[in-house]
Amino acid sequence: MNLRRRALALLAALCAVLAVNAAPASAANSAYVFAYFTESPNMNGANYGLHLAVSQDGLNWTPLNQNNPVVTPTAGTLGLRDPFVLRKQDGTFVILATDLNGTDFGQQNQYLHVWDSTDLTSFTGYRRIRMHNLATHTWAPTAFWDAARGQYGIVYSAHNGTTDVFMVNYTTDFRTVTANQVYFSPGFPVLDGDIVVDGPTFYLYYKNLSNGLLYGARSTTGAPNSYTTYTSGLRQGSAMEAPLLIKNNAGTGWWLWGDSFSPVNNDYYAWSSTNVGGNSWTALDQRAYTPPLNAKHGSIAGITTAEYNALVSRWGTPAWTRLKSSNFPDRYVRHADLAGRLDAYPFDPYQDQLWRMVPGLADSAGVSFESVNYPGRYLRHYNYEIRLDPGDNTAAFRADATFHRVAGLADSAWSSFRSHNFPDRYLRHSNYLLRVDPIGTATDRADATFRLTP
Structure with a gap:
């Protein structure tokens, strides 16, 4: 009986060693x-x-x-x-x-x-x-x-x-x-x-x-x-x-x-x-x-x-997000000289492309984009052009800085952003500058489609 117990103990120890040294299954x-x-x-x-x-x-x-x-x-x-x-x-x-x-x-x-x-x-x-x-x-x-x-x-x-x-x-x-x-x-x-x-x-x-x-x-x-x-x-x-x-x-x-x-x-x-x-x-x-x-x-x-x-x-995961262009996927939404742009990555300051996506300033069901490196400044449209302005808490600013996220107009797995106060217009790039415009053509839809990515 002692020999059998020793044999079982030895077998158990050997199995343990083999288990430790076995390569993990790739599956x-x-x-x-x-x-x-x-x-x-x-x-x-x-x-x-x-x-x-x-x-x-x-x-x-x-x-x-x-x-x-x-x-x-x-x-x-x-x-x-x-x-x-x-x-x-x-x-x-x-x-x-x-x-x-x-x-x-x-x-x-x-x-x-x-x-x-x-x-x-x-x-x-x-x-x-x-x-x-x-x-x-x-x-x-x-x-x-x-x-x-x-x-x-x-x-x-x-x-x-x-x-x-x-x-x-x-x-x-x-x-x-x-x-x-x-x-x-x-x-x-x-x-x-x-x-x-x-x-x-x-x-x-x-x-x-x-x-x-x-x-x-x-x-x-x-x-x-x-x-x-x-x-x-x-x-x-x-x-x-x-x-x-x-x-x-x-x-x-x-x-x-x-x-x-x-x-x-x-x-x-x-x-x-x-x-x-x-x-x-x-x-x-x-x-x-x-x-x-x-x-x-x-x-x-x-x-x-x-x-x-x-x-x-x-x-932990990032407290910020980036917006990657659908039709220019090497480019990201950023601010430069306080204008909203779409530029090829990488660039410096790299923080210009980082956004805190917060509940919409005019409607919490929407979203607003606060700059990471200029906190208190938000992407907003003014004369349909996107720029980075400090929030002044006026109703007009809050509305200009609020967008509603919808399925991507060119790719439903991505995202598009409809203007809160001009609901027939969407955030898009044109000549690499950001605007809110009506969307009609396939090019327009691609220009208005982004991937949210860390």
Whole structure:
């Protein structure tokens, strides 16, 4: 009997160990988390701490903690870039990041920032790990589980004395690492690798520094120097880096994101594919996605419903909203010189596009738009033109500043805003200036349709 009890106890202990080390089922993921840092054209929005946003569809993102950092490094340069979130085999998370505070890319730094987290509502075990002794940088980490080795690979951008390559170190605990070795050096300089393991295939997406395009490579082993490039070059906009590959939670498709590199251009572009191995990427219309505000060079991981709810509960969602144009989806409603406008994002001051949508000043069933950076000023029409004026509490002002939200005139999933005191007129843009006008044509309807987004 004692032997039987010991055998049962041993079996129970073994099952517990296996349960801890089993990879979480991807089907359990129903939402997504995005980790990033922030910059804006004049660096008005620059912050080199860890920022998080969440999404339920993987395309439209809600910044957490009012788009402030949830944790900031306390050693090294005291700042980070290029944060990477990996769900480990035990179901918890590890966060890796470049140790660089700002844009001094000439710095030599051999370290990465590291945190542990159970569910991204708190961060523990902060440390820096030394990856090499080379006189170079350690940028843009990505990590993956190598089942054949029984270790995680940490891959990062470095210079080997001759050219820009990807290096790799292996680890089991993200505290001690093996000696660095070259992981990918295809004969031209490369930057910003992202690795995703899908079944028996390892996918590595990267930037070719010689031509500025993004490419995908693949391997059946994930071993160093085992990858073959299989895609054509990709780019949207004028410059691009930091490819970010993610499989959707439904398991039916893939997204590839690319950072525009320059904070004066659109921060992110995206592609989709139903077959990551097929060299067939389709650029997504910007109506389909909205990156986190001012986000730069991040990473995306799948999370469960419980983790999504915990993140929202812990960090909170923005107290402001933005209005994205339906027919010019790279442009947002903003004020500039106190005039209502539609301008291409990003811009500074970036706060010009942030609005508190409050109950209508003339009718609480409607809405009014109060400026975040000029509190007490509201969007109102005057001679049918939209401008930002201080509330004077007159009946005329309250009526001019009140709109009624209705289903989008060009897309019922979006929104349009009917004037309270001129109910035959709607908020719309014309030559990028905002007005209230009667709506008749398809162009008018598109001009008057907006997406409310954080």
